[in-house]
Amino acid sequence: MFYWDYTFLFLIPPLLLAFYAQAKVRGTYAKYSRIGASSGISGARMAQEILSLGGAHQVKIEETQGQLSDHYDPRKKVLRLSPGVYESTSIAALGIAAHEAGHALQHHTGYAPLHLRNGIYPVASLGSTLAFPLFLIGFFMSSKGPNILMDIGILLFAGAVLFSVITLPVEFNASSRAVTLLGERGYLKGQELDGAKKVLSAAALTYVASTAMAAMQLLRMFLLRQSRD
Numbered sequence: 001m002f003y004w005d006y007t008f009l010f011l012i013p014p015l016l017l018a019f020y021a022q023a024k025v026r027g028t029y030a031k032y033s034r035i036g037a038s039s040g041i042s043g044a045r046m047a048q049e050i051l052s053l054g055g056a057h058q059v060k061i062e063e064t065q066g067q068l069s070d071h072y073d074p075r076k077k078v079l080r081l082s083p084g085v086y087e088s089t090s091i092a093a094l095g096i097a098a099h100e101a102g103h104a105l106q107h108h109t110g111y112a113p114l115h116l117r118n119g120i121y122p123v124a125s126l127g128s129t130l131a132f133p134l135f136l137i138g139f140f141m142s143s144k145g146p147n148i149l150m151d152i153g154i155l156l157f158a159g160a161v162l163f164s165v166i167t168l169p170v171e172f173n174a175s176s177r178a179v180t181l182l183g184e185r186g187y188l189k190g191q192e193l194d195g196a197k198k199v200l201s202a203a204a205l206t207y208v209a210s211t212a213m214a215a216m217q218l219l220r221m222f223l224l225r226q227s228r229d
Helices: 006-032 043-053 091-109 112-141 148-184 191-226
Strands: 060-063 071-073 078-081
Touching: 006 091, 006 191, 043 060, 043 078, 043 091, 071 091, 078 091, 091 112, 091 148, 091 191, 112 148, 112 191, 148 191
Parallel strands: 060 078
Antiparallel strands: 071 078
16 A cells, blocks of 8 residues: 555455456356346346335436446435346346346435435545545554544544445345346246346455445554654
8 A cells, every 4th residue: 555564465365256256247247147137137127126116216217327337316306227237128237227226225214224325425525535545644644642634534534434344235235126026027037037146246355345344454554653653
């Protein structure tokens, strides 16, 4: 992060996990985006039906640019789907669209972890931006003893790590909702549903890797801070 030291070794496992997760997502998405679902319904249409069934009629669905850029915007109550999901009838498209619709339903039903995550997002975003610069300045300006800049940097980054931790149950719950809805409504059946589960599991692994990396970075900051005492 700042100079070579033994704490860099802590980053190797989460870094390898992140590489693996990204490769898993790309490979799984590529495989199941080529296999059409027997229901023949598009991702956008299916998401709209799910939202209507859940009572979230106010949520709009829009097409957005990019690949795997799908997301739900709770501020504007808009579900945005990439072209490969919006128009596609593939197993991967239905899985991803259902997952994002799951986030919209979380918001509609007042799912507590989602609201907690949205509430701390501004603080976590600011913290992740300022934490390392403040910590870096403090690290090189002070050799020994108390250093308020390093301590503030650690505190700010701890907020960002908390945000990542809270994100995990939010993502897992959205995927669980998606799989349940896909199966119960008959959008996917048998091996098709298994394929969607694999797509969503691969995506979830990227969040696990991100959280692990953040946690290891926080540990490094603690250890580097102790080296100044």
